[in-house]
Amino acid sequence: MLIGYARVSTLDQNLDLQIDALKKAGCKKIFDDKISGSRAEQPGLTKALDMLREDDTLVVWKLDRLGRSVKNLVDLVSALQKQGVHFKSLTDAIDTGTTSGRFFFHVIASLAQMERELTAERTRAGLEVARQLGRKGGRKRQMTDSKIESAKKLLATGIPPRDVAANLGVSVPTLYRWLPAS
Numbered sequence: 144m145l146i147g148y149a150r151v152s153t154l155d156q157n158l159d160l161q162i163d164a165l166k167k168a169g170c171k172k173i174f175d176d177k178i179s180g181s182r183a184e185q186p187g188l189t190k191a192l193d194m195l196r197e198d199d200t201l202v203v204w205k206l207d208r209l210g211r212s213v214k215n216l217v218d219l220v221s222a223l224q225k226q227g228v229h230f231k232s233l234t235d236a237i238d239t240g241t242t243s244g245r246f247f248f249h250v251i252a253s254l255a256q257m258e259r260e261l262t263a264e265r266t267r268a269g270l271e272v273a274r275q276l277g278r279k280g281g282r283k284r285q286m287t288d289s290k291i292e293s294a295k296k297l298l299a300t301g302i303p304p305r306d307v308a309a310n311l312g313v314s315v316p317t318l319y320r321w322l323p324a325s
Contacts, residue, residue, distance in 0.1 A: 144199045145231075147173035148191045150208045161204040164233055170202050197227035205234045206251075213255040220248060285313050286321040294322055 147165030149158045154177050165173050172194060176187035188209070195201060201223060203209050210216050220230045220239060229240035230248070237251070238244035270280060286294075290311050297307045308318040 144172070144196075145170045145202050146191050146194055146199055147202045148188055148209070149173060149175040149204060150185070150187070151175075151177050152179050153177065161208065164204050165202055168202055168231075168233055195223070195226065195228045198229075200229040200231050200238075200240060202231045202233065204232075206232045206237070213252055213259065217249075217252045285317050286311075291321055294318060298322065 145168065147162075147168070147170030149161035149165060151158055151161075156177070158175050158177070162173055162175065172191075174187040174191040174194075176185045178185055191201060206216065209219065223230055224239065224245075229238065231238045231240070231244075235251070237248050239248055273280070290313070294307050294311060297310065298304065302310075304315055304318055304324075308315045311318070
């Protein structure tokens with residue numbers, strides 16, 4: 144039996160295109176979610192997975208409808224294969240019910256994994272070059288050197304830390320982080 148799964152990320156998006164394609168593909172049952180793919184809990188997907196039996200096929204309109212993480216996608220399809228369940232993505236032309244479909248799925252998953260790793264490498268290299276050029280990442284310091292000096296002078300005159308922090312435009316914890324109470 145073909146069991147379909149459709150997902151959109153937000154409540155205002157429409158499932159009609161996906162559901163129509165799944166019906167045309169011959170899905171007898173279709174489950175859906177209106178929830179982000181990065182969320183762990185997808186009730187529609189859970190129901191679809193519970194219904195699948197050996198020799199059934201889980202059909203999605205597109206790979207990214209199943210989830211955002213390549214690792215989770217590969218893990219899910221591997222778990223389906225262990226149960227004797229096939230996977231089919233309509234727009235990506237992937238059908239793990241065939242030898243070439245299984246091969247193609249793993250090649251695509253490997254390429255996606257490689258792209259993620261290359262992106263991480265490029266990011267690390269870019270950060271390293273920025274560091275060598277004297278740039279630092281993250282937010283700018285709230286407490287500049289002049290604010291620290293002003294805070295020391297104000298605190299020395301007996302002004303309460305809360306008032307000093309308000310005067311400098313920072314929170315009390317930020318003030319204490321730069322000028323411990325001792």
